[in-house]
Amino acid sequence: xxxxxxxxxxxxxxxxxxxxxxxxxxxxxxxxxxxxxxxxxxxxxxxxxxxxxxxxxxxxxxxxxxxxxxxxxxxxxxxxxxxxxxxxxxxxxxxxxxxxxxxxxxxxxxxxxxxxxxxxxxxxxxxxxxxxxxxxxxxxx
Amino acid sequence: xxxxxxxxxxxxxxxxxxxxxxxxxxxxxxxxxxxxxxxxxxxxxxxxxxxxxxxxxxxxxxxxxxxxxxxxxxxxxxxxxxxxxxxxxxxxxxxxxxxxxxxxxxxxxxxxxxxxxxxxxxxxxxxxxxxxxxxxxxxxxxxxxxxxxxxxxxxxxxxxxxxxxxxxxxxxxxxxxxxxxxxxxxxxxxxxxxxxxxxxxxxxxxxxxxxxxxxxxxxxxxxxxxxxxxxxxxxxxxxxxxxxxxxxxxxxxxxxxxxxxxxxxxxxxxxxxxxxxxxxxxxxxxx
Numbered sequence: 001x002x003x004x005x006x007x008x009x010x011x012x013x014x015x016x017x018x019x020x021x022x023x024x025x026x027x028x029x030x031x032x033x034x035x036x037x038x039x040x041x042x043x044x045x046x047x048x049x050x051x052x053x054x055x056x057x058x059x060x061x062x063x064x065x066x067x068x069x070x071x072x073x074x075x076x077x078x079x080x081x082x083x084x085x086x087x088x089x090x091x092x093x094x095x096x097x098x099x100x101x102x103x104x105x106x107x108x109x110x111x112x113x114x115x116x117x118x119x120x121x122x123x124x125x126x127x128x129x130x131x132x133x134x135x136x137x138x139x140x141x
Numbered sequence: 142x143x144x145x146x147x148x149x150x151x152x153x154x155x156x157x158x159x160x161x162x163x164x165x166x167x168x169x170x171x172x173x174x175x176x177x178x179x180x181x182x183x184x185x186x187x188x189x190x191x192x193x194x195x196x197x198x199x200x201x202x203x204x205x206x207x208x209x210x211x212x213x214x215x216x217x218x219x220x221x222x223x224x225x226x227x228x229x230x231x232x233x234x235x236x237x238x239x240x241x242x243x244x245x246x247x248x249x250x251x252x253x254x255x256x257x258x259x260x261x262x263x264x265x266x267x268x269x270x271x272x273x274x275x276x277x278x279x280x281x282x283x284x285x286x287x288x289x290x291x292x293x294x295x296x297x298x299x300x301x302x303x304x305x306x307x308x309x310x311x312x313x314x315x316x317x318x319x320x321x322x323x324x325x326x327x328x329x330x331x332x333x334x335x336x337x338x339x340x341x342x343x344x345x346x347x348x349x350x351x352x353x354x355x356x357x358x359x360x361x362x363x364x365x366x367x368x369x370x371x372x373x374x375x376x377x378x379x380x381x382x383x384x385x386x387x388x389x390x391x392x393x394x395x396x397x398x399x400x401x402x403x404x405x406x407x408x409x410x411x412x413x414x415x416x417x418x419x420x421x422x423x424x425x426x427x428x
Contacts, residue, residue: 078197
């Protein structure tokens with residue numbers, strides 16, 4: 001791997017967006033930052049700013065209210081970037097599937113690179129998913 | 142100074158400093174993680190971050206911002222070169238101040254409320270640390286009779302025993318310049334906090350990398366000013382600077398952020414008060 005690819009893989013800054021999940025997945029995502037899992041040892045930082053982020057982690061289903069916000073956040077992120085759908089709701093809509101106010105999974109709005117199913121997902125699964133996403137980031141031009 | 146010494150000073154200031162600054166940032170993140178019971182990223186993590194930032198697409202809001210990012214970096218490098226060439230200490234401090242003004246103007250040139258907040262708070266931070274630095278230069282002048290770093294270097298005995306009160310004030314300035322808690326009010330240390338990096342919010346990609354690089358230069362410059370307090374011999378000064386760095390990390394980990402009025406109170410009453418006390422002592426008792 002070249003220097004640039006190595007640096008991209010070693011320093012993924014993560015933007016977390018909650019599309020209206022029940023907070024179960026959000027709590028598991030934040031658990032990854034605690035001393036037990038400590039994802040900062042892989043260089044992963046929780047960044048609140050789309051302009052600084054490399055990885056967009058979305059929890060919860062897309063609905064008519066928030067899809068514009070989700071799309072806007074995605075557009076503001078500089079390339080190369082990857083998107084991770086965390087939890088069953090973000091993947092397909094989950095228990096809200098076919099509800100009149102729900103569009104479905106977030107892939108109805110933005111392209112998704114990695115799907116992590118689970119209700120709620122385990123922190124281990126999230127870390128696995130981020131590692132998968134890093135493989136995609138390494139190949140991105 | 143002969144010509145090869147001048148070239149050496151240039152190389153030291155421009156090429157070697159980013160490596161020192163980056164390593165210090167890496168040590169900073171590692172030690173902070175250890176103090177919080179985590180493993181923490183590897184020491185070379187800041188270099189990964191900056192290389193990645195330089196390889197990313199740049200999304201800009203306006204051109205003024207980009208010019209000012211370069212201005213910030215160049216002025217701080219200029220200030221460090223002045224220091225390495227052993228020029229006037231007052232000049233070094235004022236050029237550093239102009240560099241910070243560039244950063245403020247850059248963040249005020251966009252309409253994002255986070256950036257605007259950050260810009261105003263950065264101005265307040267400058268208001269807090271610049272007077273301390275200038276009075277530190279005055280204190281060093283009273284003791285050595287010189288503003289020129291070259292002449293300060295020629296002193297026979299270390300300054301710290303008679304200027305240790307000033308040193309305490311310099312520590313406060315170091316915390317503010319390193320943007321560490323309790324004074325990380327302009328660019329919150331962590332990017333998920335309320336002003337999402339404040340002055341840096343609207344910068345992305347390579348320009349954010351430039352600002353990070355400038356921050357490393359700035360940090361090394363302030364540590365060099367601290368090391369002036371023990372000048373005969375290079376190593377005691379460096380050890381003093383590293384010790385101060387460590388103290389700042391401990392303070393960072395045991396304190397919460399203050400509001401800006403409290404920061405001004407601490408830095409003016411505490412910091413300026415200490416330096417003035419030292420100046421009065423030097424004037425009446427000769428150190």
